Amino acid sequence: MDVILNLAPQAGQMFLVLLLAPLLTGFVRTTKARLLRRRGPPLLQPYRDLLRLLRKEAVLAENGSWLFRCAPYLIFAGTWVAAALVPTFGTGLMFSWSADLIAITALLGSARFFLALAGMDVGTSFGGIGSSREVMIATFAEPAMLMIVFTLALIAGSTQLSTIAGFMLSAGVGLRVSLGLALVALIMVAIAENARIPIDNPATHLELTMVHEAMVLEYSGRHLAMIELSAMLKLLLYVSLIACVFAPWGLAPDGAGPIPHFVGIGAYFLKLIVAAILLAIFETSIAKMRVFRVPEFLGAALMLGLLAALLRFMSRSF
């Protein structure tokens, strides 16, 4: 009985993130369209797109290998496992100890590793350009993320995300310089990792500007559906991560009853809506930058993260 009670939030979380991820993407798209005075696609369009893709046959390039066919499932699995371990509505995740924040970052790294390889599999120039730029961006985004993890871990005294969220929820964290720097850095990393404007444009098909879309150009049918779903999950993951660390209000604590959990779900919905609107406003108010300005953008995130970690090493009061 205890196991079932412990398992319930974890299982709920797993399926909640899977169900909500397309909705979040759809909401961002609709909001962006409204900001541009367009009507935009219906809110549920991403679900329809995914279902349609799943039902279609997959067209494989003649020299696509087994890696090309396995990669979408591996990418999806890695992202899903990572997303299931980031607290959304409650901190009482049964398996939160199996992978801490460093491991979650690395899991996303594994997913990216296979995505970049899949981009190179068919041997087209677009796949190569996408993979090459993706790994270049990752060489900045991953260390920046790890510096943020360091800062959070030193503040909360743990790298376990549930523990960090629980600590942030408790009184006495207060405003800290290092937390502010980490928040800015994390937002910059999240924008880059999710291939949003100004790093990449999720809506583009202008070949020379794309990174993520170039890598997945050869994918179709169910494989494309898996990759799109992973991208949506990743966006949800980063929103949940920022929310659970920097806006932990409403999170149900470990071992709470059903009522706090329902409150947590409500609060989570609100956070998602706020985040989606902020993201849409940000994206419509900024232009995409050249590829070689991305290192400057992410280098700033890395420096902010390092500065935050250094401050924490210097003194506990920052």
Add this chain to the structure above:
Amino acid sequence: MMPPTITLPIILFSVCGFLGLVVMAVAFGSSRRATPMLYGGVSIVSLVALIASTIQLSAGGHVTPELTLPMGVPWIGVHFRLDALSSFFVAVIDLGAAVASLYAIGYGRHEHEPLRVLPFYPAFLAGMNLVVLAGDAFTFLVSWEFMSLSSWALVMAHHRDPGNIRAGYIYLLTASFGTLCLLLAFGLMAGPAGGYTFETIRTAHYSGGVAALVLALVLLGAGSKAGLVPLHVWLPLAHPAAPSHVSALMSGVMTKVAIYAFIRVVFDLLGEPSWWSSMVVLALGGVSAVLGVLYALIQQDLKRLLAYSTVENIGIIYIGLGLALAFRANGATAGAALALTAVLLHVLNHSLFKSLLFLGAGAVLTATGQRDMDRLGGLIHRMPITAFGFLVGSVAISALPPLNGFVSEWMTFQAILQSPNLPQWGLKFMIPAVGALLALSAALAAACFVRGFGITFLGRPRAPAAAQARETDRFSLGAMLLLALLCLLVGILPGFVIDALAPVTQPLVGGRMPLQADVPWLSIVPIAASRSSYNGLLVFLFIAASAWIAALAIHRFASHAVRRSAAWDCGYPDPSPLTQYSAGSFVQPIRRVYGTTLFQARERIEMPAPGDVGPARFHVDLRDLVWDWLYAPIARIVSFAADRLNHLQFLTIRRYLSLVFVALIVLLLVLAIWM
């Protein structure tokens, strides 16, 4: 189960077995049949030593077998000692040796001149084993030099290939320099009384100046063998020049013997470290980690890429060693044990995946005759099992879960997170900076191996040789799959290895990591469960289950239809494989971002004159600043001095006699003033 006291004789008998195989190789090496037999023999002998050392390690370090043989220098004798540290390194050496020899049963058939490899190969293994078994400075140094020279002979096996002579020459120079440094270090530690056994050295006390000098000498001596920047220049030349199973051993195992030497001297013999020494080690480690992987990223030669990646991993290991020193100097036992365990685990991990990658590169080399990645491609279709092995190695070395490379890097990160409690301000600045370098090197390593695997195995063949490649033989495949399996097992069940390492760290830093066998669900917990934990097994099972369920559900309920068609490529697929991304173009963004200052990377485009139908050309100029700033001036000074002293060879006998006379007078004067 054999009692631990006989494990040392068994390992020494194995060493004798290796030496016996040397004789056999000299006698019968020229016959075609001998190659597989000899490699099979080496494999079995290494397996025996591996089993003996594992038993010794699992005995928990309560008994330390020792043996003194009346050989060598009369008043010292030859001492052998098998404590927990030695048994761990014997296990690493002989595990690598057993697998590399298994691989060579098949791979060795392609050797054109087997007599240039066969006798030196078991000798090299014997040398490495003897270094870690040595119980006195004399035996240590003789074995060290034996190991260096036999590996030099293996580097020179293909001496007719362009560049290999130079590689061998530079290797010989750095190896002699390294041995010289170690010789001086042991001389300083033994002192004027000449206590050369490790027992005597361990009990002696050293003043701060002597200890600092010994540390610097050991950093130079062991660091040059391990490939620490800036002493790494020989490594990317020499390791790829050897036959691939030897490259695997040199990169995967011999660099670890150098790590052993560092641990033995600095942690065991030298006594309490001072905190600033950890600053030096941390800085060198951080620089090596990032520079090594950046060098690896710009290489076109697959084996040279792997060799530079060894420099990176040695950097990671030295970062861990620096952390362990910093914790130990401040009496933080738990942190020191964690950092040192992370080091030892990374030693094992690197020996597994680097051997795997070199064996894969060797399989590619025999199948295509190519090491240049720009002439490879598409091998995943022609060599699927090799590709799988290389993929596992690439994921592991990129520190990605759920494989083993991630576990040791994760533990190093956890050790870094323990360090804000250290009181020294220097360390407070240094450790987060080194942590950032470590994170950067991990991300760059992933980029490096996306490129290494992607250009070599994916895409379309860039040259006819790659299009006609054939899968390699069964022995080689077996060896690679075995290593891939070990990478996975250590990645998902690291707790067992960590517990086995406890007797190694206990005497060196006076503590151990918490017992992992008690942690539920086979997780690993570095300090306390509330701080951090990781469960590779569950992560692996979760990923496997979600991928499996997703694939199954989609194939069952949605669609499983597949149609093959031409590549889409935005509607304009080009049939020429030259339009693919190449090794150079893939790394262009990274080269531009990081290499503009570090390698002085300059891109030049030469356009033909208007009306000229000649091709446009694209040049990339790269400079190796370490070589330009450090080695080139030294080489210039040496040749300048040699030029100046040259005329001393052509004097008359009268002048020689007066020179001797003047020298005598000067020496006597010095003595007179000194006294």
